[in-house]
Amino acid sequence: MIDAIIVDDEPNNVDNLSALLGRHCPQVRITGTATNAAAARKLIAQSTPDLLFLDIQMPKENGFQLLQSLPEISFEVIFVTAYDQYGIQAIKMSALDYLLKPLNVEDLKQAVSKAEKQLHKKHNQQSLENLLQHISDEKHSKPAKLALPTSTETRLVSISDIMHCESTNSYTTFFLVGKEKIMVSRPIKEYEELLAGYGFIRVHQSHLVNKEHIQSVLKKDNCALLLKDGTNIPVARQKKEYVFKVLKLV
16 A cells, blocks of 8 residues: 555645545555645654655645755655646656646556556665665674565575576576575666675676686686586676686786
8 A cells, every 4th residue: 555645725625636546546545634834744754654645836835845844755746736837846856746637537547656666666675775784784693694585485595505696687596506596576786786795796797696606717718607516607798807806817
């Protein structure tokens, strides 16, 4: 569910938007409403929403002034206004979307869908950051583990047991000691950043290798790495100098 707050100085507009969301966007849960900026500030602090539907033209403080007064903005913003001259300013405020009254149902559904995707992306990023912190905390006390979410479970794998990773589109396959393989639906780029401090090097667009499992460097023809289990990993031409430097071969 997406927890949302509606801020609009016209109660009829609040009721109308609430009704439209109830009928067409069941994934949105309205946790509060406010009819002015002062009340909205208190509500935002109390309920920490995922999404804010915000009117622009309001007495005393408009929607832009409300956002500028907040210490931080950890939620997505969809402006809802009867005036189209605010579009450029809304974009500058990094609004997720900008809807004109009277509301078009399809535009509203698209805006909510956009919010859902953005919030999911944020959630994944936060999960990775939490995992990185967890690994950092445990790094000096016991062997670090990496959480690998699959379709059926989340495996906790010792980083030292990961020999190499290989990407296929937005999926990453982890090859472990003992020939086990685990595929997760996240791009290899995320794991490159996460594992950089544990001796993993990106040797190719599709390959990330644990230095501890490299047996030798094959220099004939195209450069490649021979791992301890006999696996050959190609080294991209543009990565060759970098790999040699990391492995202290130059």
